[in-house]
Each structure stands twice: as C-alpha cells, then as structure tokens.
Amino acid sequence: MPRSTILIAESSCLIRRGLRSILQNLENVEIMQLIDDKEDVCATVNNKKPDILIINPKMMPSDCINLKKEFMNAHKLSLILLSDQEKLRDQFKADGYIHYQDKQEQILDLIQEVLAKKHKNKIPDKNAETISSREKNILKHIALGLTNKEIADQLYISIHTVVTHRKNITQKLGIKSVSGLTVYAILHNLISMDDVKQ
Template sequence: MARSTILIAENSCIIRKGLRSILQNLENSEVIQLIDDKEDVCKIVTKSKPDILIINPNMLPGDCLDVKKELFATNKLSLVLISDKKNIEKELKADAYINYSDGQNAILDKLQEILNKKNKSVHADKSSETISSREKNILKHIALGLTNKEIADQLFISIHTVVTHRKNITQKLGIKSVSGLTVYAILHNLISMDEVK
C-alpha cells in the first residue's frame, strides 16, 4: 500500500507542529510539508498533489478556488478543515473537520477514516478494471495450459507482448497463479471445463 501524503496549512506554529507530531502515529502516511504562508498554499498544493490537505480556512486564498475545485474534482485531494467554527465543513464541502479542542485520538480517528475510504476506492477502481478482448484471448490460452512461446506462436505476436499481457491480466484481476486464472476463465465462460488439460 502506498503511503498517503499530507500537507498542513496553518498560521499557528504550535498547531502546525503539534499536528505533525500527532500524525506521526498515523499508519502509512507522512506529513510532507508544513505551510505557514497563505500565499504559498495553492502553489504548494498544486505542485506536491497531496492526498490530504489539513488547512485552517483562513489560509485558503480567494484566488485558489479554481485550483481547489480542480484538485477536489479528481478525488485525489481530501480536505480537512481545522477551526473552532461550527458547520464550516458544510460551507466548504470538507471531508472532515478538526476542532482546535479535539484530542489526539479524535484527530487520528478522523484522518484514519479518510485514509480507509481512499484505500477502498483505490482498491475498488483496480478490481473494477476489465480486461480487454486481447487479454481475454491471452487468458484463454494461459488457462488451456500453453506456454508463453506457444501463445506467441499461435497469435503471431512476440513473447514479450505475451508477457506484458500476462502482467496486465494478473494486475487487473489480482490473480497470480495459473490455476487461479484458469478458474477465472471457466467462471467467465472463456473456456469450458472439458477444455482444461
């Protein structure tokens, strides 16, 4: 699992450094930068493309709204507001809200929930990938027990192309063994039980 990156934009030095210290307890994540200047927020967010931006709403410059919409539209960036104002997350459509009075466990729970949602959506995206018709054809030959060379010869392609297709198939399906690929091929009517050697 890739490490999630976090930016903290807050004008208070104590809060920035305190959050960074708390977030060291968050698994598979790292704080990549602390931002203390409102004018740098958009430039740094655009350049570093973090997974999570924890920001005091006062640090969001008005001219940053177009960048914000673009980044949030890609579903890459989750916005976490840190403030003492109530209902501010609804105004800015934030993913979470941290109050200045929240304890360490509450902060970690909120951020862990965001990371869990991100990981589920990434996993769902990968599992929902379908294999192409060419990959189905390669998979059929793999399930029939043919070697890479035999598949290449039958389909008039190079062995390297077969290997590339195999890698793509195993990555998309999340199945690494030939027996697992064979079961997949049978269940998806690419081959029949009678054809298996």
C-alpha cells in the same frame, strides 16, 4: 496499504507542529510539508499533489477559493478543515473537520476514516485473496484488539497456531502494525469502523 501524503496549512507554528507530531503516530503516512503562508497554498498543493490537505479556512487564498473543485477533483485530494467553527465544513464541502480542542484519539480516528474511504477502491483485490478464510478470521480478531490468548480461546486453537497465522498475515500483506492491519480489515469489510470505536 499505499503510503498517504498530507499537507498542513496553518499560520500558528504551535498548531502546525503539534498536528504533525500527532499524525506521525499513523502508519504509512508522510507529512510532506507545513505551510505557514496562505500565498503558498495553491502552488504547494498543485506541486506536491498530496492525498490530504489539512487547512485552516483562513489560509485559503482569495484567488483559490474554489479549492475543492479545482484541486480536490483534479488530484482526488481530500480536504480536512482545521477550525473552531464547524459550520465552515459544509461551506467548503470538506471531507473532515478537526476542532482545535479535539483529542489526539479523535484526530487520528478522523484521518484513518478519511484514508480508509480514499483508498477503498485502490486496494487490489488480489491482496484480499492472498490470505485464507482462516487468516481473515484471525485478522478480524486482531483488528478488534484481542490478544493472542483471547483469539486462541475464542477460536478453540492453540496460541502457537494464532502466532503462526499472525506471522503469515503480516508477511503476506506486508503490514506489521495492529493499526495498519485494522485499516486493512476495515477496507476489506472484515470489520466496520463502529466495531473499532467500541
């Protein structure tokens, strides 16, 4: 999966740093910058061109109110609002919404969902073909959170065979973490987001 970049625009130091700390748990994600001054938002977005802007709506500068149209379309930027007022989501046509009281799991799920939608068309088809149908089946089970033993039992193969397939999958795709493999499986329709949440 391509490396994704995120900007966080929030006046509260505690919230900015807390959110950065949570997002560092994601694979292939770089927090480019933390913005604490609303006057810097437009210039920083235009200069850095991140994949995602997480912003408190109060940080939207008055001369940049049409941020969605001006920047989102030009740079294919996804907008996630950080607020305690969910109604603002529709007003700004945001791609996602983080409430101040959301748990870490909810925040990470939301970011992965936005990234999955964003990168769906960017993953070259040749990657999907580099793994065999048997490996796809193993990958599906890995993404669903099964252990090597559980996969072996379900597919009636040895644990050694599962481990070998698993090594081949990570080598071919260049993805080592289970969360990265899960996102890959979702992007290639091997599993759905609903399967992961169960």
